[in-house]
Amino acid sequence: MSRNTFSFTEHAQVLLEDPDLAQAVPSARRSEAIRECTAEVLTLHPGEWPSAALPAAGTVTLVLEGLLLRRVGAGGCFGAELLGSGDLLQPWRGAHPADALATSTGWRVLEPTRLALLGPTFTRRLARYPQLTGALVGRALDRSRQLAINMAIVHQPRVDTRLHMLLWQLAGRWGRVRPDGVVVPLRLTHSLLAELVAARRPTVSRALALLAEGRRALPIEGGWLLCGVPPGELLALAPVAARAQPRGEEPAAPAGRTEHGDGARQAHRRPPLADRRPERPAANAYASGGERAVRSR
């Protein structure tokens, strides 16, 4: 893959391009905040991105649009994280010199990407709107939330289950509903998927074939089509551990409770399918007449 060329092309009104962030500011001051909170924009083209070469050490950046992959390697194995609009990054910050474990970090731009550089000038302007600090902290923590879910996904013993879950996780952010299922409009190679689910590429290829055979996830032009319901829904439909235990694994915790007992809570509990979308056939929780985003950021 080619090395990236990049350019500082423009200044952007960050809150105009990221209206969810603007929502944090009280409406009376929103227009003023949109006008003031501008940032220099870095445009990246698809390819490897040698981020460390850029002279903006320490700067936090906000993805305005595009898609990037962050790879972290340890001992010759790589984990990966997919990042898109609304994500905060600190691409110039690699491993800490004090880190005992040797890791490497690499970036790859998968789709043309624009990054807003939230440098010291932006931070000073931001300070006039204190609500934005909490909103940006929330954005930064979104990444750890997604990665923690990913960690639970790679804990699944079956690679086809991991992939099915991963695709539904991606659908939660990038998916678009259409009558025959949910489209995940991301061109993800089998190698990339392998890094996202902690498996080997040939295993991923076989597992994807299984998903296609079962009509759970079908490759389509420009992405994936998910049919049926998200795999986690099995828990909601069968909360008592009456379902089959896969491959002799240990029994699963009942839905809505973790092994931690009383202290555990259900964060992302969804109502049963019938309650959530009574007008829809249960076969596809997201099916609707027209195409629409599953969830915007």
Added chain:
Amino acid sequence: MLEEDPDLAEALPAALRAGAVADCLAKTVSIAEGNWRSTDVRLEHDAIGLLVLNGLLIRRVGIDGRFGAELLGAGDLLRPWHGEDEAPALLATTGWRVLEPTRVALLDRAFSWTLSRYPQIAGGLVERALVRARNLAVGMAIVHQPRVEVRLRMLFWHMASRWGHVRADGVVLRHRLTHAVLADMVAARRPTVSTAMAELARAGLVSATDEGWLLRGEPPGELRDVEPNEAGPAETRPAS
């Protein structure tokens, strides 16, 4: 808050530091060991979050009976209420457990107004929030290792960067983590972790001591090159 977390004050010009230390006051909450209902701590929706001042807690995320875990300690930011109003496509459960008595500072709405005088600290908090993602990404790279004892050794050294204490015979991690917690952190099952820990102890690489876990030898960055054929437990992954 800056007295208890002096790293945050580092971003400030020296002339402002004393004033910032006096201004940046936050309420604190102490949390006892055990399961923690994070919703017990009430903050405004637009507050910054909770900053861990000391202690140790674990956040677990489960899907379909399998759990991932994230260990959090001093300097980490939490926002337990964040994202709860969203309806993600994938059903997940979240739980918190306090492993060691923990104190958190409540960075509420009033605190965020105080920070408007010190934008560098606000920026520092955003960076702190990103540290969690960086640590988890390293965890993701670790769980790619096919051998569980390699994952565990890497995890211990990764934690040692943050919490390790160097002494003559190695590096000590004073946190007492059960095999079940370790299993969640390396995406393995508890019995597999126990077997792998016994293997690491036999090899003298990671041992349980009265003080905590003792790590010996070098960090395992190039372990695969050095010990390509070493036998040991491997996690069963049927489709791999």
